[in-house]
Amino acid sequence: MKSSDWKDFTNGIVRENPIFRLLIGLCPALAVSTSAVDALGMGLATTFVLAASNGVISLLRTLIPPDLRIPIFIVVVSTFVTAADYLMLAFFPAIHRSLGVFVPLIVVNCIVLGRAEAFAYRNEVRASLLDGLGMGLGFSLALGLLGALREVFGAGTLFGLAVMPASYPPLLLLVLPPGAFLLIGLLIAGLNRFTRRAP
């Protein structure tokens, strides 16, 4: 593995993490992170779509005229989203049921179109696949962290198993939408505190 490969792969996980750094794709991140299972299911489905559409778009990039690129990106992305929808219905019906409408809505997740435009259209297939995987994993990790924290403190469970003592009163605010906003703000603030150097 070349060092540039590693850089492409980790870019989305750390330096340009979609949720914590680029602040894109926040809608699904806020909506489906009420439990760890849902959050990871959403993260993995998005990773599949990101890697696959990045790969295909990079493969076709010399054949796509610049003024046609957006409609072609959308066709490619929506094909993979629909495929992911069918595959989840067939193999993970329980997760599909709790994610509901947010699976088809991956198509409008701006990370997917954003990476197609900013990366896959200008880079080789290998680098684009790695970028898609890295971005997807970065998104999944951020979602998983949010989901786990909201589930543990908001419901007292993790992956559906009780982890808090029975006397712990669940902090309902965290499972409700405002809790997601507050928690994501706190996480970003915390990350900035530890990663950013003092001016």
Add this chain to the structure above:
Amino acid sequence: MKTTLDAGLRLFVVCAVAAGTLALVYRGTQARISANQAEEKARRLRWVLPDCPQVEPRTTEGREWFLGRSEGRDCGYAIETKAKGYGGTLSLLVGVSPEGRVLGYSILSHKETPGLGDKAAKPAFQAQFKGLGLEKLRLKKDSPEGALDALTAATITSRAVTLGVREAVESVIALRAKDGTRP
């Protein structure tokens, strides 16, 4: 002209390949998706009609319902109802005994608040309904005869589930009256 044709052709090829890919994925997953849905339905029917080994689908006046049979006797009825919840329509599958008492229910779909209203699907709330007839199927806070405690901070959801279950019991009683073969 030439570039328009060229652009149209490129778009056409991309769309054709996309449609072909989706057709393949659809064919590959369809059998499994239908099997999942059938299994899910059977699981819900077993849940709302726990003591009925056989369940037969029936239709009366355009409304679908299920007849549970055990050792040659009718042991329960299951019917789908809808009620207006806090976030949108709640749809329920309710099991009712031949005496008009609730056997159990299963929430087919809902848009209730996570962490509050969605607790209506939990066994602790459901258990209260078991064995109740129409007269007791009310929230305690709504009626002195009621036997049901509402969920904390989710009265509207609790009321919706109660109404949905009531509607199912009433429908089953009406269906039994119409379905002449089964007095």
